[in-house]
Amino acid sequence: MKVREKTAGRGRSSGRRTGRRGSALAGAAMVATLLGSVLMPQTASAAGDAEEDVRGGKRLPAVIDGGAWDAGHVQGMALDRKGGHMYFSFTNLLVKTDLRGNPVGSVTGFTGHLGDLDFNERDGRLYGSLEYKDAESFYIAVFDADRIDRMGIDAETSDVVSTVYLKEVVKDYTADMDGNGVFDGDTADTRDHRYGCSGIDGVAFGPDLGGRGERKRGAPLLTVAYGIYSNNARSDNDHQVLLQYDVRRWKKYERPLSESAPHTSGPAHTDGKYFAYTGNTTYGVQNLEYDAASRNWQLAVYEGKKPEFPNYSLFTVDGTRPAVRGPVRGQPEPEQGKLLTLAKEGLHDPATGVRGWQAPGEYGLVSLDDGRYYVAESGTVEENGVEKQTGRAVLHRWTGRTPNPLAPVRGATR
Numbered sequence: 001m002k003v004r005e006k007t008a009g010r011g012r013s014s015g016r017r018t019g020r021r022g023s024a025l026a027g028a029a030m031v032a033t034l035l036g037s038v039l040m041p042q043t044a045s046a047a048g049d050a051e052e053d054v055r056g057g058k059r060l061p062a063v064i065d066g067g068a069w070d071a072g073h074v075q076g077m078a079l080d081r082k083g084g085h086m087y088f089s090f091t092n093l094l095v096k097t098d099l100r101g102n103p104v105g106s107v108t109g110f111t112g113h114l115g116d117l118d119f120n121e122r123d124g125r126l127y128g129s130l131e132y133k134d135a136e137s138f139y140i141a142v143f144d145a146d147r148i149d150r151m152g153i154d155a156e157t158s159d160v161v162s163t164v165y166l167k168e169v170v171k172d173y174t175a176d177m178d179g180n181g182v183f184d185g186d187t188a189d190t191r192d193h194r195y196g197c198s199g200i201d202g203v204a205f206g207p208d209l210g211g212r213g214e215r216k217r218g219a220p221l222l223t224v225a226y227g228i229y230s231n232n233a234r235s236d237n238d239h240q241v242l243l244q245y246d247v248r249r250w251k252k253y254e255r256p257l258s259e260s261a262p263h264t265s266g267p268a269h270t271d272g273k274y275f276a277y278t279g280n281t282t283y284g285v286q287n288l289e290y291d292a293a294s295r296n297w298q299l300a301v302y303e304g305k306k307p308e309f310p311n312y313s314l315f316t317v318d319g320t321r322p323a324v325r326g327p328v329r330g331q332p333e334p335e336q337g338k339l340l341t342l343a344k345e346g347l348h349d350p351a352t353g354v355r356g357w358q359a360p361g362e363y364g365l366v367s368l369d370d371g372r373y374y375v376a377e378s379g380t381v382e383e384n385g386v387e388k389q390t391g392r393a394v395l396h397r398w399t400g401r402t403p404n405p406l407a408p409v410r411g412a413t414r
């Protein structure tokens with residue numbers, strides 16, 4: 001049995017979409033710890049090293065082990081705090097665990113790319129990004145979370161998951177930007193794809209980005225971040241793009257997942273489209289999260305490669321500053337858009353004005369809205385000749401220190 005681990009330490013060169021960039025672990029103690037967590041998920045973490053929930057709610061464990069699966073790498077996590085469940089997206093597999101890391105349900109059989117997740121406390125449903133690039137189709141997958149009550153639920157033949165088509169994303173993804181009459185498809189090596197859009201990944205519920213982040217009577221909006229191809233040869237791909245939707249009007253659009261006959265049922269318009277100037281990244285916002293304590297949005301990315309940018313791995317958008325109308329830089333034709341403001345925190349690159357952090361979160365980031373976050377650790381483990389993907393939610397505290405503001409809580413370190 002071989003064990004590799006991918007997310008320890010920062011400052012390494014940028015990752016690729018598959019996230020396969022692990023280095024071999026040395027040290028028998030670490031291996032033993034991982035072996036224990038993988039082979040005995042029933043006894044995972046919890047009790048002994050649980051951290052007290054000072055707000056009087058459920059005690060939240062320092063580590064929630066999402067298990068080891070013959071699937072893609074971990075893409076995102078979502079917490080149903082009231083229900084006591086954690087959800088892990090493994091690219092083509094959704095796993096639901098209790099807070100001790102015991103698997104209680106799963107949805108299988110996705111042939112597309114299931115990315116980041118968020119749980120909507122208002123309707124008790126789980127939302128995730130779902131991409132079918134070859135079919136030029138991008139959806140939000142909506143899961144009836146309560147009904148994920150057994151392992152191996154089929155995504156297509158059961159009605160636990162429905163999908164809503166995002167026209168705005170398809171329009172930007174398929175844009176023939178060089179006007180040669182040919183759409184070049186799923187490749188970074190092209191001038192096509194408006195803003196460099198490769199699809200969608202990060203999702204999170206939060207306030208209207210056009211407002212000041214205050215709690216309004218209105219429901220939180222589903223916020224969906226674009227994937228953005230890494231391409232150093234163009235200047236129109238230096239923004240993160242965030243779309244907002246009021247999902248209370250979505251019932252009429254929801255359709256069963258049919259991967260052989262993709263549907264196009266979805267809202268004609270967004271409820272807001274926003275731009276954050278960060279410099280180009282590799283596949284855009286991997287994980288998006290709203291933190292109600294600071295009213296900040298966290299955007300975790302795989303670092304970009306443009307030498308003229310600082311290429312941070314985490315960006316913080318100041319949610320108390322309403323988006324302002326202004327020029328979307330670098331576009332082939334002058335363009336106005338709603339611009340977000342990066343928080344005046346963290347590392348600062350004077351040349352570009354970009355602020356950010358060298359921090360984890362690209363495999364999963366969940367704010368507890370009290371200065372603590374679950375950060376996903378992605379790894380691999382070999383069992384009986386099969387390489388399996390692992391995902392663990394590890395509790396961190398936001399310290400605000402540079403370069404990495406996220407520090408593991410007591411009991412979370414190995």
Ligand SMILES: [Ca+2]
Nearest residue numbers: 176180182192
């Ligand atoms: Ca073209």
Ligand SMILES: [Ca+2]
Nearest residue numbers: 075115201286
């Ligand atoms: Ca991802």
Ligand SMILES: [Ca+2]
Nearest residue numbers: 116117203288
């Ligand atoms: Ca998320």
